[in-house]
Structure formats: C-alpha cells, structure tokens
Amino acid sequence: MKKISIRELHEATGRWVRQASAAGEVVVTERGRVIARIVPAAPAPSIPFFSHPAFTRAFLAQRKNLRGGSDSTQTISQERGGARV
Numbered sequence: 001m002k003k004i005s006i007r008e009l010h011e012a013t014g015r016w017v018r019q020a021s022a023a024g025e026v027v028v029t030e031r032g033r034v035i036a037r038i039v040p041a042a043p044a045p046s047i048p049f050f051s052h053p054a055f056t057r058a059f060l061a062q063r064k065n066l067r068g069g070s071d072s073t074q075t076i077s078q079e080r081g082g083a084r085v
Contacts, residue, residue, distance in 0.1 A: 004027070021041070
C-alpha cells in the first residue's frame with residue numbers, strides 16, 4: 001500500500017491510477033488524514049495476457065514470409081529534414 005498526498009494525486013493522476021491497478025491499493029491523504037483509496041477494479045491476472053499468444057492459421061501460414069522492417073528513426077529523421085537525433 002502506497003500513501004500519497006492529494007497534491008501528488010493532482011500532479012500525476014494517471015501514474016497513480018496505473019500503479020494502483022498494477023501493484024494494489026494507493027491511499028490518498030490530505031494533511032495527514034486519509035480521504036480516499038484508489039483500488040484496482042479487478043485483481044491482476046497471475047499470467048500476463050500476451051505470455052501465451054494464440055496465433056491464427058493465416059498468420060502461421062504467412063509467418064515464413066515476414067522480414068524485419070527498417071529503422072523508424074531513419075524514416076523520421078528523413079521526414080524532419082535529415083537532422084539525426
């Protein structure tokens with residue numbers, strides 16, 4: 001359980017909501033007094049969703065034809081006028 005102030009919640013609401021959904025409860029305080037609790041809507045799954053992907057037959061048939069793509073930083077750099085970051 002993580003304790004944060006109301007000010008911290010206002011500054012980074014999305015971060016605290018994501019943390020509550022991943023790690024459990026986040027308690028919000030104002031002047032040292034508990035005013036709210038952010039809790040996950042459902043318990044986190046014990047096995048991540050993408051750990052055992054289910055491929056379609058069409059994908060498996062075409063998998064041998066897949067090749068690596070180009071580096072996206074080169075494409076973006078060219079579009080920005082050649083300045084590489």
